[in-house]
Amino acid sequence: MFGELTQQILNGLVMGSYYILIAVGLSIVFGVLSIPHFAHGSVVMVGGYVTFIFVNKLGVPFILAMLISMILCAAFGILLERSAYRPVRNAPPINAFIVALGLVMIIDNLMTSIFGANQVIIKSPFKSTYTIGSAHVTSLRLFMIGACVVLVAALIIFMKYTKLGKAVRATSQNREASLIVGINTNVVTAIVFGLGSAFGAVAGSLIGALFAVYPTMGTFITQKGFAVLILGGLGSIPGAIVGGLIIGLTENLGSMFISSEYKDVFAFLIMIIILIFKPSGLFGGKGK
């Protein structure tokens, strides 16, 4: 029982790290533009495929392939914003919402027609298994946790101490005031899309090595990402971190104590319960 519990907590931390990597990107994008970037899950999926091609087809080492995927996805994210979201920036919010849904359909179907609907698994170099107490963990899973900790810590330092990071925070708090003090908000927007998509590429690459990637996975990723975001409080980075951990742990502990058939129900159940008591999410302010 105790061994099983440690195992599930460890698995929960791994999945939590995965959700955090996804939700942090959604969160900074939402903070700056207030748009529901539903295509984020599709960017994560594309990131997985890029790594898959470089590792499985071209024989590039995993870490290098993941770095390439981060760069390409950052560019892809910036391109999505410029070509799809920017034209509707001053339109009613419903337009960005519909554009986002359209993007998901385009990207997912394009990927299906290129790669087929089947799952692919990225070859991972992290094969060794460690035993912690009575729980077992592969080095790939530890790498997922490590990547999340390092990247999120780097993001927090960037946002808190660098001039550009402060400009990102300023823009998310007041776009017009940011313009007035001289911030180029288009550059800020590109930065958040680039960073968010690069984080997504890491999530997609690692989940592709841990489980698999397939063209329609994006929708599911976006759903989970938004569950984390809403639970933690829209636009809040600490909210995305705590929200990701809560959902990762609940899923795994719920599977252990109740049934793994309801694994995905737990995420949304816990979200609903928290929203009943704190409608703006755990770290949400009074609403914008």
Place this chain on the structure above:
Amino acid sequence: MLSVKNLSIAYNGVKVVHGIDFKAEKGKVTVLIGANGAGKTSIIRSIMNLIKSESDEILYDGEDIKKTKPNNMSRIGISLCPEGRQLFPDMTVLENLEMGAYARKDKAGIATDLVDILDKFPRLKDRKTQCAGTLSGGEQELLAIARALMGKPKLLILDEPSWGVAPIMVEEVMKMTRHINEEMGVTVLLVEQNANVALRYSDYAYVLDVGEIAIQGTGEALLGDRKVQEIYLGI
């Protein structure tokens, strides 16, 4: 310093400002007075290019700024202290001031100015690590002015600084404005609804009435003007 010719603004085809002319003389405090909806904020926003407008020319320091992007205004020396203050509520007082100097590159100059400004605004110094959103209305207004000053402006535009500020603080804000003009040599363009206070602290005034300039003159002259008294001072 700033000269606006034939400025018109329309929202969805409805004209709200009808071809007005005005000037903000170098080294002076100029005020635009008008009731709610007279188009004051629209005028400021169109000078800053935050909204679309039509005009013959908008000259700043002899150069046409009709096509200057809003985020480049602070680089050429125009700082706006906007209506409703528009602070960064979840950033500290200190961070808000730092953001005010965002467009500047002279690190040493920014550091000295920060010390100077905190000395000028002791209320802000006491609260420098507090988030801007937790300050009182008057303190927020002072912070917005201080943030605008951190951009080291040649022209400071203050949009409705008495908005949401306790009456006792309104005088303080106006005194500060006069001080900025006289001691720091900054040209000020002030937009106010509170005509009584604004006229006392300004050199030259324009009175706006539904998108047109109805009366203009020195602050002193308008304070004694019957029409201004009737309409705006309620005497």
